[in-house]
Ligand SMILES: CC(=O)N[C@H]1[C@@H](OP(=O)(O)OP(=O)(O)OC[C@H]2O[C@@H](n3ccc(=O)[nH]c3=O)[C@H](O)[C@@H]2O)O[C@H](CO)[C@@H](O)[C@@H]1O
């Protein structure tokens with residue numbers, strides 16, 4: 001098992017190139033299933049979740065070829081519509097295979113993903129939406145079994161905002177017979193990116209990025225080329241790392257428009273943030289970090305995937321910052337680990353009260369999920385001495401070469417093998 005060894009004290013300075021967004025690349029790669037011709041998807045990050053997706057696509061019978069950051073998927077010879085538990089349990093987003101397999105082949109069998117460190121994460125909205133479109137769905141032996149000769153357009157009002165739920169229904173609706181309306185749809189940029197790719201394939205979609213999406217089903221889709229949008233959460237993670245180390249970092253190949261709320265919070269925290277078309281610079285040199293209150297909500301609100309990083313920021317800032325998590329019921333697993341590093345945090349329900357902590361101290365800490373791992377690395381960058389972050393397979397799910405990118409900015413971080 002691998003670990004990160006982080007030695008605190010370095011100030012981050014320089015440029016970092018942001019990768020394509022994991023949470024956009026995943027649905028888009030599953031959407032390639034919808035066409036008989038190959039699609040070419042570029043700006044695909046090298047990540048464990050992307051490898052898992054390739055394994056699933058290959059298992060279905062698609063031909064997947066990577067050339068640099070471009071991936072060609074040829075789904076013309078799909079022969080299996082089954083996503084097994086062994087793979088689904090390593091990546092919840094495997095549920096995104098359900099909509100496209102069912103829409104194109106009329107049947108699909110996908111393991112239930114189950115809960116994870118951040119919450120129970122049911123998929124009832126995916127199932128209810130597909131049922132509304134005429135699918136017969138049963139859950140047997142831990143598998144969702146879905147059938148429909150051809151899905152039918154439907155009016156679906158989602159009880160809660162769900163990102164992958166919206167994406168699954170969108171991918172199902174593009175080949176359905178008739179018009180589908182998804183109300184209370186997720187408005188995340190990754191949903192819009194998926195809709196842009198589906199439209200390039202010939203889908204008829206309006207309203208992506210708003211709470212109501214209208215889809216007019218078509219008979220078939222064709223292969224298309226698409227460039228995945230930049231990863232706003234990777235961007236935000238590097239910006240927080242720059243802020244807490246008092247550094248000056250420019251994120252390149254990114255999109256400031258995707259993370260306006262996060263940039264506003266960083267300014268409120270005392271950082272100088274400037275932006276161009278495809279870059280964001282955060283300069284903290286000689287400036288005082290101030291605490292900020294953050295409350296996670298669906299886009300365009302503050303993203304839950306940036307909550308753990310802002311928890312660390314608040315611990316290091318002057319004052320008391322309250323971090324409120326409203327999306328997931330258990331997304332504070334990083335808090336006990338940060339407390340082991342000396343962080344003054346009090347948990348009260350879904351609020352974390354973060355008090356200024358003069359000095360974090362290096363410790364051996366355990367990563368429990370993707371963004372929790374990122375927060376522990378950030379804490380290690382400012383802690384005294386050495387921090388060892390265990391179970392970094394979580395971080396490898398969603399951050400491309402994070403140690404190399406941080407090293408290039410001056411951080412002292414190494415990937416090491418855990419003692420046997
Ligand atoms: C691969 C991907 O894109 N993952 C993102 C996606 O996860 P994901 O799509 O799984 O998250 P959702 O938006 O679906 O979840 C939001 C909330 O709705 C609940 N819910 C969801 C579906 C459902 O059928 N029933 C239900 O009750 C969830 O338990 C959660 O409390 O959006 C999350 C919220 O922005 C992000 O943290 C994840 O990084």
Ligand SMILES: C=C(OP(=O)(O)O)C(=O)O
Pocket residue numbers: 023092093305370371398
């Ligand atoms: C929670 C995340 O991912 P997933 O939905 O794949 O677990 C994330 O990207 O922070």
